[in-house]
Amino acid sequence: MVGFENAKKSDNGSNNKNPLSEAVINLDQGDPKVFEEYWRKMGDKCTVEIKGWEMMSYFSDLKNLCWYVLPELDQAIRGIHAAVGNATTEGRYIVVGNGSTQLCQAAIHSLASLHSSHPVSVVAASPFYSTYSEETSYQRSEIYRWEGDAMSFDKEGPYIELVTSPNNPDGTIREQVVKKPDGNAIYDFAYYWPHYTPITHSPDHDVMLFTFSKITGHAGSRIGWAIVKDKEVAKKMVYYLLLNSIGVSKESQIRAAKILNVMKETCQSETESVFEFGRDKLKKRWEMLREVVDQTHIFSLPSYPEAFCNFFQKPIQTYPGFAWLGWNEESDLASLFRNQKVLTRPGSMCGSDNKYVRVSLFSDDAVFSVFLQRLASITTDSIH
Numbered sequence: 001m002v003g004f005e006n007a008k009k010s011d012n013g014s015n016n017k018n019p020l021s022e023a024v025i026n027l028d029q030g031d032p033k034v035f036e037e038y039w040r041k042m043g044d045k046c047t048v049e050i051k052g053w054e055m056m057s058y059f060s061d062l063k064n065l066c067w068y069v070l071p072e073l074d075q076a077i078r079g080i081h082a083a084v085g086n087a088t089t090e091g092r093y094i095v096v097g098n099g100s101t102q103l104c105q106a107a108i109h110s111l112a113s114l115h116s117s118h119p120v121s122v123v124a125a126s127p128f129y130s131t132y133s134e135e136t137s138y139q140r141s142e143i144y145r146w147e148g149d150a151m152s153f154d155k156e157g158p159y160i161e162l163v164t165s166p167n168n169p170d171g172t173i174r175e176q177v178v179k180k181p182d183g184n185a186i187y188d189f190a191y192y193w194p195h196y197t198p199i200t201h202s203p204d205h206d207v208m209l210f211t212f213s214k215i216t217g218h219a220g221s222r223i224g225w226a227i228v229k230d231k232e233v234a235k236k237m238v239y240y241l242l243l244n245s246i247g248v249s250k251e252s253q254i255r256a257a258k259i260l261n262v263m264k265e266t267c268q269s270e271t272e273s274v275f276e277f278g279r280d281k282l283k284k285r286w287e288m289l290r291e292v293v294d295q296t297h298i299f300s301l302p303s304y305p306e307a308f309c310n311f312f313q314k315p316i317q318t319y320p321g322f323a324w325l326g327w328n329e330e331s332d333l334a335s336l337f338r339n340q341k342v343l344t345r346p347g348s349m350c351g352s353d354n355k356y357v358r359v360s361l362f363s364d365d366a367v368f369s370v371f372l373q374r375l376a377s378i379t380t381d382s383i384h
């Protein structure tokens with residue numbers, strides 16, 4: 001009952017009044033502020049110093065197909081995957097991008113350009129990460145077109161399926177659902193890390209996307225990477241990056257390399273591992289959230305099976321960074337939360353129903369606690 005009682009506690013009468021109690025809180029975006037506490041504790045371990053004359057060139061390593069990537073970042077990426085066991089990198093190309101958002105566009109463009117018939121359909125099983133539909137449609141490309149839910153996709157011709165596992169917004173483990181010839185899959189593994197989900201195997205798909213944003217919380221560095229099997233696809237992605245941004249900031253790369261190396265060194269430590277920190281934080285948040293949801297009798301949350309985690313060497317639960325919250329009413333759940341001054345992502349943006357919302361659990365503690373209080377204050381009487 002700890003979560004519910006804490007959540008119900010009124011701000012009036014409490015000694016430490018939360019300054020956010022009247023504020024609009026934004027849980028629509030997945031801004032990973034939750035990790036700041038951890039990095040503050042790590043102090044100067046990840047501080048990098050860059051002199052005025054360093055890293056001025058566009059280029060980094062002309063022997064690498066991805067010529068703008070710093071060798072230390074390429075090695076750090078391979079190193080963290082080897083330490084965690086969540087992707088095969090041996091003999092694969094690492095293409096670094098300005099976040100995995102840019103790489104997703106580069107991968108779609110590159111794969112689509114390999115097909116002879118256009119436009120190539122782009123699909124993802126609902127509920128999907130809402131940015132996919134936005135970024136794919138926004139481009140108005142002649143060679144690919146957003147076609148929505150992969151579950152109901154029945155068009156002829158080439159297609160690209162975006163598979164997010166664990167899924168954003170609902171945390172489920174996903175595999176490709178379209179099983180037709182002439183298709184490609186892009187696996188988005190933004191959340192396939194031990195703080196969110198059991199690491200059950202080391203995937204080796206043709207194109208896999210990872211983002212620095214959700215491993216360490218350094219979303220502002222804008223670093224993501226793709227692990228790519230096919231040389232032609234990797235080359236085309238690098239060419240896209242050349243035309244789109246002429247590579248990726250060296251300052252961000254050097255910082256990411258440093259942080260990934262520190263993560264690797266500390267990942268087995270019970271006191272210093274970011275995975276232990278993230279897991280513990282999200283576990284507590286999910287426990288509190290489930291308790292409040294159970295008490296309200298209004299909302300529902302998905303449940304997740306336990307699985308053996310090769311990284312932690314024990315069976316563990318999934319604790320996603322987003323809650324896929326639903327209710328049984330026919331009306332729009334996001335507007336109920338808006339009335340409570342809580343911004344959430346409506347289910348319809350994820351190709352689903354507005355009976356669902358996606359709530360970010362990546363906020364700092366103060367915002368999360370205000371969210372629980374507001375959730376706990378919603379009663380059956382107050383909504384009718």
Ligand SMILES: Cc1ncc(COP(=O)(O)O)c(C=O)c1O
Nearest residue numbers: 099100101129168190211213224
């Ligand atoms: C599934 C998924 N893919 C990609 C991204 C984008 O990551 P980046 O910050 O690297 O662009 C996010 C961010 O929320 C995400 O949830």
